[in-house]
Amino acid sequence: MVTTKEIALEEMLCFSLYTAAHAMNRVYKPLLEKLGLTYPQYLVMRALWASEGQTVKALGQTLFLDSGTLTPLLKRLEAAGLVRRMRNPADERELRLELTEAGRALQDSARPVPARVAQAAGCGSTELARLTREIRDLRARLDTFADTAETAAAS
Amino acid sequence: MVTTKEIALEEMLCFSLYTAAHAMNRVYKPLLEKLGLTYPQYLVMRALWASEGQTVKALGQTLFLDSGTLTPLLKRLEAAGLVRRMRNPADERELRLELTEAGRALQDSARPVPARVAQAAGCGSTELARLTREIRDLRARLDTFADTAETAAAS
DNA sequence: ATGAATTAAATTGTGAGCAATTTAATTGCG
DNA sequence: CGCAATTAAATTGCTCACAATTTAATTCAT
Numbered sequence: 001m002v003t004t005k006e007i008a009l010e011e012m013l014c015f016s017l018y019t020a021a022h023a024m025n026r027v028y029k030p031l032l033e034k035l036g037l038t039y040p041q042y043l044v045m046r047a048l049w050a051s052e053g054q055t056v057k058a059l060g061q062t063l064f065l066d067s068g069t070l071t072p073l074l075k076r077l078e079a080a081g082l083v084r085r086m087r088n089p090a091d092e093r094e095l096r097l098e099l100t101e102a103g104r105a106l107q108d109s110a111r112p113v114p115a116r117v118a119q120a121a122g123c124g125s126t127e128l129a130r131l132t133r134e135i136r137d138l139r140a141r142l143d144t145f146a147d148t149a150e151t152a153a154a155s
Numbered sequence: 156m157v158t159t160k161e162i163a164l165e166e167m168l169c170f171s172l173y174t175a176a177h178a179m180n181r182v183y184k185p186l187l188e189k190l191g192l193t194y195p196q197y198l199v200m201r202a203l204w205a206s207e208g209q210t211v212k213a214l215g216q217t218l219f220l221d222s223g224t225l226t227p228l229l230k231r232l233e234a235a236g237l238v239r240r241m242r243n244p245a246d247e248r249e250l251r252l253e254l255t256e257a258g259r260a261l262q263d264s265a266r267p268v269p270a271r272v273a274q275a276a277g278c279g280s281t282e283l284a285r286l287t288r289e290i291r292d293l294r295a296r297l298d299t300f301a302d303t304a305e306t307a308a309a310s
Numbered sequence: 311a312t313g314a315a316t317t318a319a320a321t322t323g324t325g326a327g328c329a330a331t332t333t334a335a336t337t338g339c340g
Numbered sequence: 341c342g343c344a345a346t347t348a349a350a351t352t353g354c355t356c357a358c359a360a361t362t363t364a365a366t367t368c369a370t
Contacts, residue, residue: 017176067321123293131289227351246347
């Protein structure tokens with residue numbers, strides 16, 4: 001018998017990631033509710049606070065999301081009065097994402113959020129940075145694999 | 156100025172978790188497509204392979220999901236002929252989840268999946284186990300925090 | 311210059327997730 | 341017993357996430 005022993009769900013990397021990501025969302029939810037944002041909307045706002053005027057494509061590359069996810073989300077942010085969606089006159093295919101005054105002002109209200117989440121994570125900032133880096137590297141490896149699988153399937 | 160420096164998205168634990176969980180899903184997708192399962196459906200099947208006859212509630216506690224998510228998912232598994240949903244005669248509120256022959260047989264086809272994912276993760280099994288444990292512990296701390304926040308809000 | 315590729319967003323359709331509510335069965339207290 | 345509280349699933353309504361397709365603008369090769 002050299003068959004791999006059946007591993008419990010709890011011992012699987014995929015499952016710990018899956019449940020931890022949901023748990024993280026649950027921690028953010030009440031904090032972001034006060035700002036009128038969902039967690040993905042918060043990510044978009046952070047990306048725009050860091051660099052206003054991005055296209056949907058650029059934003060999608062930053063967040064690993066496509067227009068199918070972003071278009072309706074951005075429309076909701078526009079309806080909430082936080083974002084303006086304007087076609088680039090030089091290339092009408094592109095949509096440039098600008099912030100409204102309210103959208104910019106929200107950055108101040110959002111500033112205390114990360115510290116409260118770090119508190120929930122319950123580990124020192126060094127520890128936190130290391131774990132972040134390890135998971136980011138894992139994501140990079142998974143992305144590479146997904147790409148090669150795609151290429152293999154195409155051939 | 157003692158204000159906390161604004162941290163890039165890439166350096167945030169929440170974001171690395173969020174994107175890694177999605178990347179994991181993308182790795183699983185083509186492997187599970189062959190079995191006719193989505194990733195959450197795969198988790199449910201694994202839980203049932205491990206312990207058939209569970210109630211929806213017990214399954215939800217294992218997977219950290221509620222009936223709002225599980226009821227439609229289980230109906231899809233039933234429609235696919237993998238699962239049977241039967242009321243417990245001793246307590247008609249409970250739904251007991253049984254596997255069909257096809258559902259049990261699927262376990263064999265699913266066996267090679269985790270090894271392929273481990274390959275995608277691209278780290279040794281010791282490393283993989285450690286990372287899994289660290290993320291699972293993180294999830295436990297986040298859950299605790301979410302609970303205390305809930306209690307605080309209720310008082 | 312013009313028609314074929316390419317590109318950017320939007321759209322369509324399916325399947326999660328989850329809060330809030332509803333329905334139905336059971337328990338427990340007077 | 342009888343009815344209020346509790347419990348388990350189901351339902352409703354909203355928001356992601358993503359594959360596949362469509363629409364419209366731009367680029368490129370002839």
